[in-house]
Each structure stands twice: as structure tokens, then as C-alpha cells.
Amino acid sequence: MYQIQSLLPNRQPEPLPDSFWQHPYSDRYPKNRLSVGQSEHARALVREFGRLEANWDGYNASPLSKTVTQNALDFLNLVDACNVATPDVTPLANGTIALEWQSDLGFAYLEIGNSRFSLIASSGTSPEMLSNGNIEELGRDHAFLIDAVLLPWRAYVSTINQIDIPLF
Amino acid sequence: MPVPEMPVAVADEEVIVRCIFFPAHFDKNGKVKVAAFHPPANSQDISTARHDYVGTDFCKQKAKGMQSAKREYRGLAALTGGGIRSAKCEIEDSREVFFGHADIKMGIVVPQGDPPEGQSEELLARKRALVNALRYFHDPAPDQEAWTGEAIPRGITVA
Numbered sequence: 001m002y003q004i005q006s007l008l009p010n011r012q013p014e015p016l017p018d019s020f021w022q023h024p025y026s027d028r029y030p031k032n033r034l035s036v037g038q039s040e041h042a043r044a045l046v047r048e049f050g051r052l053e054a055n056w057d058g059y060n061a062s063p064l065s066k067t068v069t070q071n072a073l074d075f076l077n078l079v080d081a082c083n084v085a086t087p088d089v090t091p092l093a094n095g096t097i098a099l100e101w102q103s104d105l106g107f108a109y110l111e112i113g114n115s116r117f118s119l120i121a122s123s124g125t126s127p128e129m130l131s132n133g134n135i136e137e138l139g140r141d142h143a144f145l146i147d148a149v150l151l152p153w154r155a156y157v158s159t160i161n162q163i164d165i166p167l168f
Numbered sequence: 169m170p171v172p173e174m175p176v177a178v179a180d181e182e183v184i185v186r187c188i189f190f191p192a193h194f195d196k197n198g199k200v201k202v203a204a205f206h207p208p209a210n211s212q213d214i215s216t217a218r219h220d221y222v223g224t225d226f227c228k229q230k231a232k233g234m235q236s237a238k239r240e241y242r243g244l245a246a247l248t249g250g251g252i253r254s255a256k257c258e259i260e261d262s263r264e265v266f267f268g269h270a271d272i273k274m275g276i277v278v279p280q281g282d283p284p285e286g287q288s289e290e291l292l293a294r295k296r297a298l299v300n301a302l303r304y305f306h307d308p309a310p311d312q313e314a315w316t317g318e319a320i321p322r323g324i325t326v327a
Contacts, residue, residue, distance in 0.1 A: 056239065090201065093278075095280055115282055116283055
């Protein structure tokens with residue numbers, strides 16, 4: 001039995017080349033990608049959500065805790081650092097925040113709470129992928145997964161960083 | 169119009185209405201978003217009104233009563249009992265809240281401040297199905313007391 005680790009891309013943020021916008025599918029993707037103004041707008045919205053009072057939706061919604069707000073801000077910063085598109089952000093009635101990405105090629109929906117997250121992503125041609133976990137586990141791999149379902153042609157060839165083969 | 173006899177059971181053809189507010193319930197393209205059907209903490213219930221029995225003016229007045237400085241009434245989302253059930257949800261009369269009130273039962277109780285464990289995918293699927301099944305009726309004159317927009321059809325003939 002052997003173990004393969006880190007099949008997800010291990011890449012650094014990089015600027016998009018001009019040729020990206022000439023890609024035949026590029027018109028299907030939000031042009032606000034990588035827009036500093038949009039990501040700052042998303043962060044400002046999250047901070048505003050953090051000031052919502054009880055019953056903010058008229059249907060007995062809970063206010064968002066400082067922890068939920070900070071968790072969402074942390075992931076938005078990570079999304080920026082990983083060169084992933086800025087999501088739509090929405091407060092949910094039970095006091096969590098939803099981050100949503102949509103392109104014609106795929107979608108991703110991430111719900112962030114105090115201690116847990118839930119990510120649902122699909123490239124459209126493949127079954128939905130689901131990742132639940134503790135909030136501490138939410139990281140770069142999830143950002144890259146989101147990028148891969150939205151922009152499959154940009155998915156990098158995965159590099160295998162470690163293979164463990166037991167000796168018999 | 170006389171007040172009709174209202175059965176407890178919600179028929180498949182009955183029209184159910186949810187009040188929709190700006191900005192919480194709209195996406196950037198002006199469409200009703202799935203968050204409009206996310207239950208509050210420790211609940212699976214989505215508040216609605218039984219439009220066939222209380223009428224559009226009543227629904228509008230309820231919505232206007234729920235407005236605040238940060239919550240602006242914009243219109244009504246209409247579904248049928250059958251459409252709700254097609255989304256794997258249930259609809260139950262809750263007249264103890266007020267005459268004509270009903271709850272969409274999402275079937276998944278969401279905890280306070282965290283996603284539902286192991287059920288987020290199913291909850292999202294149900295919310296999406298509800299959004300796909302609804303028809304949004306924009307209120308062209310939200311400040312007026314009476315409904316002046318496109319007539320919301322009744323699914324049930326009432327006496």
C-alpha cells in the first residue's frame with residue numbers, strides 16, 4: 001500500500017496573461033476576475049454583515065458573530081492571494097455567510113460558520129464535489145478547487161510532492 | 169370578498185407567497201436568491217402566507233409591516249403547494265401565528281452559526297429547487313396600501 005499526498009496544485013499566485021481574455025470561453029467568465037475593487041467591495045460587505053442586528057431579514061435571522069465575519073474575511077484574503085475570482089457574498093439567516101461563484105462552466109458555494117465550513121462545487125460536467133470540515137482546515141486547496149471548477153482549462157497539471165512506498 | 173373556509177391541508181394547486189426584501193433576498197442581477205429560503209437558526213421553517221385564502225393585499229400589508237431602514241419590501245414570490253413538494257419540502261398550515269400563515273418545512277434543521285453537518289448539499293438543492301419553482305411578482309408601487317401590480321393568480325377557487 002502506498003500513499004500519495006498533495007495531488008492538488010501547489011502553485012503560487014500569478015497574474016493572468018492578456019491572452020486569457022482571448023480564450024474562446026473567456027466571455028463566459030465574470031470580467032471582474034482579479035479586480036481589486038471587487039474584492040475590497042466583498043470585504044466591505046462582509047464587514048457590514050458583521051454589524052447586522054437580530055431579525056435583519058424580517059424572519060428572525062441571527063446576527064453574524066465576529067468569528068464568522070473574521071473567518072469569511074480570512075478566506076476572501078486567501079482567495080485574493082490565490083488569484084481566484086471574487087465571489088458574491090450573502091449573509092444567511094442562521095448567522096453564517098455564503099460565498100458563491102458562478103461561471104457557465106461551473107459553480108461553487110461555500111458556507112462559512114463559527115467552527116465549520118461546507119463547500120459544494122461542480123464543473124457542470126462532473127458530479128458535485130462536497131467538502132465539509134473544521135474551519136481551520138479551510139485553506140489554499142479549497143481556493144484552488146474552486147478555481148478549477150470555474151476555469152477548468154486553467155487547471156494546472158498536478159504535481160506529486162510525495163510518494164510513500166512501504167518496504168516489505 | 170367573504171372569508172373562505174380554510175382547510176388545514178395545503179393543496180398542490182394552492183398558491184403560497186413569501187415576502188421578498190431588498191437587499192437580503194436579491195442577487196446582483198435582481199433575481200431572488202437561494203438565501204431567501206434559508207431557515208433561521210435551530211429551525212427548518214420558512215414563513216409564508218396562504219395567498220388563496222388571504223389575498224394579495226393582505227400579503228403586501230404583512231410585508232410592509234416587516235420593513236425596516238435596512239429591509240425594503242419589493243415584491244412577492246409565489247409558489248404552489250405542489251411546487252414546494254417537488255422541491256422535497258413540505259408545506260404546513262400554522263394559523264396559530266396568524267390566519268393564513270404557513271411554514272415551508274425544509275426537512276433540515278440548521279444550527280446557530282454553522283452549516284448543517286452533512287446536509288448542506290441537500291439543503292442547497294432544495295433551496296435551488298424552490299427558487300426555480302417560484303414566480304416573482306414585483307410590486308410597482310410598494311408605498312401604496314393596495315396591490316397594484318400584475319394579478320397573482322389563485323390556484324384554488326374560493327367561495
